[in-house]
Amino acid sequence: MPNEVGIDGIQRLIHAGAQLIEILPAREYSEEHLPGAINIPLKSLTEDSVSDLDRAQPTVVYCWDYQ
């Protein structure tokens, strides 16, 4: 079951080396995103699109807000 993380915990995860994935459309990602985040829009989240990621490493997904 995925964990939830808030403002208080996100920096700790990033400093621990978590992978960041923005799942918004590419246009929104290119405008502004969290430092180091990669973009995989939700509808593109497939076996192929995540093949370069480390599945054992903490991985954080985010969108714009509480959507």
Add this chain to the structure above:
Amino acid sequence: MSPRAAWRLESLGFSDVYDFVPGKAAWLAMGWTSEGELAGSLTAGKVARKDIPSARIGETVGDAHRRAAESGLDLCLVVNKAEIYMGRLRGRSLEADPTMPVEMAMEHGSSTVRPSEPLEGLVKRMTKHAVDSIVVSDLKGRLIGALLLPDAQQALDSLSG
């Protein structure tokens, strides 16, 4: 969307997945750095003065008045021990009894904006409503600084000129 993405990642074999529920909006509202085409655009947080005079709850109007005078501004912001913005003193409230605690003299309920607020639209609203300064605080209400209208206008002029 992000819960679906988190579950999807787990189904793809990721063992330690987190859903950053507050999202990008909250990140930017904390005034934290970002990357991308808009990352360099002018926002309230980038232009706000961070060295604005401030006083803590329990300090006196005299303390606030002295700090405001030293800075050359007619403004002193009041924070609590957690650095949460609580109110402000300016004008006549800075001239109140100098022995009075700041919380007795301060204006409550002044508007705040987040550091990610785009500057151009904010300046238009401030100008329209004759607001000469606005407090910038993060998502948790912690004081970041104050945006002064002349500073904001100058920043926009520099960008366009």
